[in-house]
Amino acid sequence: xxxxxxxxxxxxxxxxxxxxxxxxxxxxxxxxxxxxxxxxxxxxxxxxxxxxxxxxxxxxxxxxxxxxxxxxxxxxxxxxxxxxxxxxxxxxxxxxxxxxxxxxxxxxxxxxxxxxxxxxxxxxxxxxxxxxxxxxxxxxxxxxxxxxxxxxxxxxxxxxxxxxxxxxxxxxxxxxxxxxxxxxxxxxxxxxxxxxxxxxxxxxxxxxxxxxxxxxxxxxxxxxxxxxxxxxxxxxxxxxxxxxxxxxxxxxxxxxxxxxxxxxxxxxxxxxxxxxxxxxxxxxxxxxxxxxxxxxxxxxxxxxxxxxxxxxxxxxxxxxxxxxxxxxxxxxxxxxxx
Amino acid sequence: xxxxxxxxxxxxxxxxxxxxxxxxxxxxxxxxxxxxxxxxxxxxxxxxxxxxxxxxxxxxxxxxxxxxxxxxxxxxxxxxxxxxxxxxxxxxxxxxxxxxxxxxxxxxxxxxxxxxxxxxxxxxxxxxxxxxxxxxxxxxxxxxxxxxxxxxxxxxxxxxxxxxxxxxxxxxxxxxxxxxxxxxxxxxxxxxxxxxxxxxxxxxxxxxxxxxxxxxxxxxxxxxxxxxxxxxxxxxxxxxxxxxxxxxxxxxxxxxxxxxxxxxxxxxxxxxxxxxxxxxxxxxxxxxxxxxxxxxxxxxxxxxxxxxxxxxxxxxxxxxxxxxx
Numbered sequence: 001x002x003x004x005x006x007x008x009x010x011x012x013x014x015x016x017x018x019x020x021x022x023x024x025x026x027x028x029x030x031x032x033x034x035x036x037x038x039x040x041x042x043x044x045x046x047x048x049x050x051x052x053x054x055x056x057x058x059x060x061x062x063x064x065x066x067x068x069x070x071x072x073x074x075x076x077x078x079x080x081x082x083x084x085x086x087x088x089x090x091x092x093x094x095x096x097x098x099x100x101x102x103x104x105x106x107x108x109x110x111x112x113x114x115x116x117x118x119x120x121x122x123x124x125x126x127x128x129x130x131x132x133x134x135x136x137x138x139x140x141x142x143x144x145x146x147x148x149x150x151x152x153x154x155x156x157x158x159x160x161x162x163x164x165x166x167x168x169x170x171x172x173x174x175x176x177x178x179x180x181x182x183x184x185x186x187x188x189x190x191x192x193x194x195x196x197x198x199x200x201x202x203x204x205x206x207x208x209x210x211x212x213x214x215x216x217x218x219x220x221x222x223x224x225x226x227x228x229x230x231x232x233x234x235x236x237x238x239x240x241x242x243x244x245x246x247x248x249x250x251x252x253x254x255x256x257x258x259x260x261x262x263x264x265x266x267x268x269x270x271x272x273x274x275x276x277x278x279x280x281x282x283x284x285x286x287x288x289x290x291x292x293x294x295x296x297x298x299x300x301x302x303x304x305x306x307x308x309x310x311x312x313x314x315x316x317x318x319x320x321x322x323x324x325x326x327x328x329x330x331x332x333x334x335x336x337x338x
Numbered sequence: 339x340x341x342x343x344x345x346x347x348x349x350x351x352x353x354x355x356x357x358x359x360x361x362x363x364x365x366x367x368x369x370x371x372x373x374x375x376x377x378x379x380x381x382x383x384x385x386x387x388x389x390x391x392x393x394x395x396x397x398x399x400x401x402x403x404x405x406x407x408x409x410x411x412x413x414x415x416x417x418x419x420x421x422x423x424x425x426x427x428x429x430x431x432x433x434x435x436x437x438x439x440x441x442x443x444x445x446x447x448x449x450x451x452x453x454x455x456x457x458x459x460x461x462x463x464x465x466x467x468x469x470x471x472x473x474x475x476x477x478x479x480x481x482x483x484x485x486x487x488x489x490x491x492x493x494x495x496x497x498x499x500x501x502x503x504x505x506x507x508x509x510x511x512x513x514x515x516x517x518x519x520x521x522x523x524x525x526x527x528x529x530x531x532x533x534x535x536x537x538x539x540x541x542x543x544x545x546x547x548x549x550x551x552x553x554x555x556x557x558x559x560x561x562x563x564x565x566x567x568x569x570x571x572x573x574x575x576x577x578x579x580x581x582x583x584x585x586x587x588x589x590x591x592x593x594x595x596x597x598x599x600x601x602x603x604x605x606x607x608x609x610x611x612x613x614x615x616x617x618x619x620x621x622x623x624x625x626x627x628x629x630x631x632x633x634x635x636x637x638x639x640x641x642x643x644x645x646x647x648x649x650x651x652x653x654x655x656x657x658x659x660x661x662x663x
Contacts, residue, residue, distance in 0.1 A: 065635050068585045069571075069578060070383070071622075077379035078626035081370045095481035096575040099494070119483070159581070160479050189581070 408583020419574025444557020
């Protein structure tokens with residue numbers, strides 16, 4: 001966890017402290033991402049803080065050592081055997097994880113999809129994450145505010161096997177069409193350091209003069225593109241990134257990147273752990289809970305996204321704090337019957 | 339040397355000993371290892387990993403490799419899923435269609451290899467990308483989940499509360515492969531063609547045809563593994579074997595190699611591959627259960643595999659010194 005994440009974690013923990021009295025010490029929450037990725041690092045502190053603040057038995061971050069659906073399934077099965085009784089899971093695959101989620105639910109454990117959704121129908125009580133299409137759309141709109149009509153933009157994004165990637169590609173295309181811009185290139189399958197370095201640097205080396213703007217909708221491409229623009233040294237190209245990696249934040253401060261679309265992984269883990277315990281304590285999800293819909297589920301809760309430009313970047317922790325606090329304060333009354 | 343004694347001195351017996359040793363170790367350190375749920379999950383995961391190992395094994399006997407097992411397995415599973423969803427096919431013709439696709443892709447590998455004369459490493463490295471890329475293009479990375487409930491129920495079924503039907507499928511395939519390579523002329527010709535292609539050619543065996551058959555069989559077995567995953571997850575998913583199907587490569591090689599299949603071709607061990615794949619799956623499950631740090635699992639897995647091989651080497655040395663081997 002980097003300094004910024006620690007500050008965010010500490011700040012949120014202090015801010016959200018109340019209402020732990022009804023917690024169940026037998027609650028053991030497992031927060032399981034699809035594999036190692038910096039986006040999920042905040043879940044570890046979120047779980048630890050939630051366990052402390054709400055008096056849970058534990059809320060542990062358990063990472064499959066690789067991004068393999070089979071390995072994640074194997075880990076989840078192992079966690080059941082180890083006695084975990086609540087699961088916050090980033091689905092390794094929105095469809096492929098449904099079966100294991102249903103099996104976990106059959107053991108009586110509440111299961112929530114976090115940061116990414118399961119395809120309906122599933123036994124997950126809900127999905128809490130970023131509205132990825134909306135985030136990509138808003139990010140592109142922010143980019144186009146800086147560019148004139150007819151701007152040529154490129155889009156660096158994540159893996160094609162992730163259906164969210166197609167949503168992001170469509171959203172960027174829609175925003176570009178509305179703003180009179182042209183998406184001249186989409187480079188996908190690069191949310192890992194090696195392909196991102198190779199493809200982004202090769203593309204910019206060959207086409208830097210043809211590009212007016214860059215929008216990135218995955219963590220690693222945002223980092224790599226930020227570094228590439230810093231190396232090129234030309235601030236003519238306007239870029240909007242995603243997430244809060246220190247490389248991106250520093251590039252915004254130094255003027256190489258226009259801004260970033262922040263997401264809220266800490267809030268997902270913290271609130272998710274709290275809700276898992278409440279559900280184990282007898283609360284139920286309201287039948288008329290005001291869930292949103294997305295391409296995968298009708299039980300979606302937006303964990304928040306916000307644009308942070310040069311003027312906001314020093315206080316981006318505060319921006320995310322306020323989003324999380326609002327969501328947390330109203331969560332029980334909005335979504336649960338207790 | 340009598341049959342029972344020969345078995346006691348075999349690689350397979352060494353693997354059985356290792357499985358028992360690690361089983362005792364894990365169940366001592368974590369009694370939950372022997373819980374019904376844990377054993378069921380272990381059997382179900384092993385079933386698929388063993389099948390993936392078989393898929394590679396039948397190509398290794400030709401002295402070649404098939405890096406596209408994952409891409410073929412996913413391609414076959416997606417085709418079977420598409421047949422069931424788009425045409426509402428019952429699961430039996432859907433599965434047959436999926437296996438036919440696996441056979442076709444495997445045969446294509448074989449034909450290109452024998453026609454080009456290039457090593458299977460190069461050809462299957464290329465076809466891995468081609469098969470996966472075409473599949474992603476055609477499916478738009480969307481899953482097929484309108485799969486017959488009768489088929490998907492097998493993936494979740496528990497026999498006597500602890501045995502997965504998928505494991506029984508794997509055992510059935512293992513028996514069929516044993517019969518093929520031990521008791522049929524076709525199986526023996528495949529082995530001879532792999533052991534010494536020139537000698538096989540002189541003795542009238544059509545080596546190129548045998549290589550193509552082996553790749554076709556590999557494709558079918560990869561298809562079986564893919565369809566087992568469809569049954570397990572209730573959907574045909576493009577990412578079931580990771581990017582380009584690469585997630586299958588490690589289990590594909592570990593099982594046959596640990597099991598005693600010669601990388602130079604000509605010799606295989608169905609039981610050895612089964613035990614080798616099971617051992618690797620058991621080690622992973624045991625390490626997860628012992629809550630070894632996630633990023634240490636690969637290291638410990640490597641160390642345990644090294645220990646397993648060294649223990650087996652020590653056993654063989656002992657037997658050789660006693661002139662029992």
